[in-house]
Every structure is written in C-alpha cells, then in structure tokens.
Amino acid sequence: MAVELVGERKQVRGVVYVAYGAAAQREARLSIESLRRHHGWPVVVVGDGSIAGSRHVKFTDGTGGLPGRWAKVNLDKLSPFEHTLFLDADTRVHGDLSPGFRALERGWDVAIVPSEPQGDQVLAHVGEVERAVTLAVLSDPLQLNTGVMWFRKTACIMRLFEEWRRQWWSWRDKDQGALLRALERAPVRVWLLGRPFNGGGVVAHRFGMARE
Amino acid sequence: MPDASGKLVRVEVGDCVQVGKHFARDKLASGAARVPGGDETRARKVIAGDIQDCGVLVRGNKREAARIVGKYKLQVASGRVSLPFARTLVWRPGLALNPRQVVMGFARLEEQDGYDAWEGAAMLRAGEKMALHIGTADERRATRDTIGTLKVPLYEAGAVWVRRTAATERFAAAWAGWLKEGISEEHALLRALYVNPLLLCTLPALWLSSWWVKESR
Numbered sequence: 411m412a413v414e415l416v417g418e419r420k421q422v423r424g425v426v427y428v429a430y431g432a433a434a435q436r437e438a439r440l441s442i443e444s445l446r447r448h449h450g451w452p453v454v455v456v457g458d459g460s461i462a463g464s465r466h467v468k469f470t471d472g473t474g475g476l477p478g479r480w481a482k483v484n485l486d487k488l489s490p491f492e493h494t495l496f497l498d499a500d501t502r503v504h505g506d507l508s509p510g511f512r513a514l515e516r517g518w519d520v521a522i523v524p525s526e527p528q529g530d531q532v533l534a535h536v537g538e539v540e541r542a543v544t545l546a547v548l549s550d551p552l553q554l555n556t557g558v559m560w561f562r563k564t565a566c567i568m569r570l571f572e573e574w575r576r577q578w579w580s581w582r583d584k585d586q587g588a589l590l591r592a593l594e595r596a597p598v599r600v601w602l603l604g605r606p607f608n609g610g611g612v613v614a615h616r617f618g619m620a621r622e
Numbered sequence: 623m624p625d626a627s628g629k630l631v632r633v634e635v636g637d638c639v640q641v642g643k644h645f646a647r648d649k650l651a652s653g654a655a656r657v658p659g660g661d662e663t664r665a666r667k668v669i670a671g672d673i674q675d676c677g678v679l680v681r682g683n684k685r686e687a688a689r690i691v692g693k694y695k696l697q698v699a700s701g702r703v704s705l706p707f708a709r710t711l712v713w714r715p716g717l718a719l720n721p722r723q724v725v726m727g728f729a730r731l732e733e734q735d736g737y738d739a740w741e742g743a744a745m746l747r748a749g750e751k752m753a754l755h756i757g758t759a760d761e762r763r764a765t766r767d768t769i770g771t772l773k774v775p776l777y778e779a780g781a782v783w784v785r786r787t788a789a790t791e792r793f794a795a796a797w798a799g800w801l802k803e804g805i806s807e808e809h810a811l812l813r814a815l816y817v818n819p820l821l822l823c824t825l826p827a828l829w830l831s832s833w834w835v836k837e838s839r
Contacts, residue, residue, distance in 0.1 A: 509770040513770075550826060
C-alpha cells in the first residue's frame with residue numbers, strides 16, 4: 411500500500427535568505443515574519459547572525475567586502491533544500507508563493523520574474539564596462555531580477571551556478587549581468603512569473619533597504 | 623598596441639586580438655573596441671551560409687513568407703504548428719518580420735563552443751499584460767488549473783524560433799493541439815510551454831525592433 415510521507419515532502423521545499431549586517435538582518439527578520447503569515451516552509455539564513463524562526467548557515471566572505479553577492483552566487487551549495495526559494499531580505503510576502511515551486515515540480519529548473527528596467531535601461535545599475543561587455547555578447551537581453559528566485563538542484567543548475575560564480579568574479583559587483591552571461595553559456599529551463607511576484611502584490615520589494 | 627603578453631603588435635580595424643584586462647576595459651569603455659562573438663557575429667554566420675537547417679513554418683500565406691525570406695534562400699513550409707526543419711521559425715504572418723529579424727532569431731539557437739544551446743526563442747508580448755488580463759473566463763480557468771496562477775507574462779505567439787529536439791517536438795505537438803481546440807493564441811502557447819519545459823530563451827518585448835532594417839526594393 412502506498413503512503414505519502416508528508417514530513418519528507420516539506421523538507422524538499424525551503425526558503426533561503428542572505429543577510430549580512432544589521433540592516434539586512436533586520437529586513438530578513440521582517441520578511442520571515444511576513445512569509446510565516448502565508449507559508450510554513452523551513453527557512454535558512456546565510457549570514458553573520460541568527461534570526462529567530464530560521465536556521466543559520468555561516469558562510470565565510472572570500473570577496474573582500476561583498477559577502478551577500480558572493481553568497482547568492484553560491485546558493486546551490488548553501489541551500490539544504492532540493493527546491494529552494496531565495497528571497498532578498500528586503501522583501502515582504504503578501505500572498506501565495508507556491509506557483510514557483512509548482513513550476514519546479516513540473517520540470518522547470520528556475521522560476522524568476524523579469525526586471526522592470528528593460529530596453530535602453532537594461533542593466534543600467536551595472537558598471538559601465540561590465541554592461542558594455544554584456545550587451546556586446548547578448549544584444550538586448552531580458553533582464554531578470556534575482557531577488558525572488560526559485561531553483562531546484564539539477565546537474566544543469568550546478569553548471570549554471572558554477573558559470574554564474576565565474577562570471578560574477580570578473581567584476582565582483584552586481585549579480586544580474588553575470589547571471590545573463592552565465593545563462594548564455596549554461597542555459598537552463600527558465601519559467602517566468604509576473605511582476606506581482608517581485609515588486610507587486612504577492613511579494614513587495616523594498617529595494618535597497620537591506621544595505622547599511 | 624600591446625597584446626596579452628605585453629608585446630607590441632600592429633592591428634587593423636576588424637582584427638580580433640587577445641589583450642590584457644585593463645587595456646580591454648579602457649578600449650571597451652571608449653567604444654574603440656568590442657567583444658567578438660555575440661548575436662551580430664552569429665547572425666552574420668547564419669546569413670553567410672550556416673542556414674541549411676533553417677526554415678520558416680508559416681501559419682498562413684506561404685507565398686508572402688517566401689517573398690520575405692527568399693533573399694536568404696530559407697526553406698518555407700505552411701500549415702499547423704510543427705517543426706519541419708532542424709531550426710524552425712513558427713511564424714504567423716500578422717506579425718511583420720524582415721529577413722534580418724528572421725535570421726537573428728535563428729542565431730539565438732546556435733550552439734557555441736560546445737556549450738548547451740537554447741532550444742527555443744520567443745519574445746514577451748508588448749504591453750506587460752498577464753494571463754489574467756486576456757481570454758475568456760473558461761480559458762483563464764483552464765490556464766490557472768494548468769499553471770497554478772494567472773500572474774504570468776504573455777509570450778508573442780506570432781514568432782517562435784525552435785530547434786528540433788525531443789522536448790521541443792512535445793512542445794510543438796501540445797501547442798498545435800491547444801490551437802486546434804480554438805484556444806486563444808496566448809493561452810495555448812503558455813499552457814504548451816508550461817507542461818513541456820524546454821531551454822527557452824525569452825526575449826524582451828519589442829526585441830525585433832532592435833534588428834529593424836529598412837530593406838530597399
């Protein structure tokens with residue numbers, strides 16, 4: 411007779427935050443509280459301090475000053491979950507986040523939301539030279555916002571993250587340009603969700619509030 | 623100019639040369655150099671002749687398609703959504719395309735340096751609407767039942783470039799099936815994609831306008 415192991419299923423899914431510094435820790439705590447009003451998934455925080463209601467993962471900074479970004483491009487190694495939702499610390503959850511996990515269960519490797527700046531403004535927040543190099547290779551790409559991102563552990567995701575680390579290390583600045591370059595070399599199955607899931611009614615995003 | 627080892631070399635405009643990182647940054651920032659490769663280079667290869675495996679599947683008037691792509695001697699077929707070529711542009715003639723735009727889409731599917739290549743390329747639909755904004759109540763309900771939410775962006779169904787693989791053949795069959803049932807273009811494409819995950823390169827809305835060239839007659 412077949413039975414469903416409910417407890418085991420819950421551990422497949424989990425949420426990861428990255429929070430270094432007092433401001434990020436404060437924002438992550440408030441984000442976790444908002445998440446808890448909608449979902450009971452386990453939460454891990456990668457950073458330099460513990461937050462109530464979550465498990466702390468310590469990750470040594472090897473970048474000389476950008477531990478948060480370096481942790482983000484190492485999420486494949488840091489997340490203990492088979493299916494992970496990464497949330498920026500400065501997000502607030504106001505609705506159902508299960509569609510992202512549902513896409514992973516369907517066979518998509520990543521679920522993510524396109525950024526608001528596109529076209530002439532694509533990657534405008536990235537350094538001038540890095541932006542020029544990225545646009546020379548990609549020519550008008552679709553910018554993706556990595557602040558709300560679901561991914562599952564597959565061989566191709568491991569390749570993507572390895573490439574993302576390599577690309578990010580060239581400039582050691584923002585991560586979104588590096589992700590686009592990494593996707594070009596190591597494509598994965600990307601399912602897009604709409605703006606409500608990052609900067610809208612399901613997940614509000616208080617951009618910049620986690621920085622000191 | 624110095625090459626990567628510091629040795630002075632003579633170069634001409636158009637040459638590709640390996641240089642140091644700082645020199646590269648300076649020249650890129652000033653616009654005096656560009657990174658080789660990328661869409662333009664791949665497109666030139668496609669236009670130059672790497673197109674034997676490319677063709678256009680027209681969901682409409684085949685003669686109009688042949689007129690547009692004839693310059694590049696692309697194969698043309700017509701009928702329901704299918705993948706008759708190794709790389710197929712599934713095109714609905716209501717969406718205006720010129721030859722350069724057609725080959726730029728094929729360039730997105732080309733393998734590079736032994737890495738995996740995208741299996742499909744499709745643009746988001748202009749206007750930032752989501753599935754909850756279009757279609758009948760029944761269509762929206764069925765899409766929500768399939769995908770789990772209607773808060774997903776819409777794709778431009780008029781031009782989808784596809785490299786034929788096992789995954790994309792399943793996708794194309796599903797897409798054709800939904801269209802045959804009379805489902806709206808946007809909902810049919812969304813459902814077909816969702817239930818058949820593939821390596822899809824999503825392009826921004828109005829990506830085609832990046833490659834608009836006035837063709838002289």
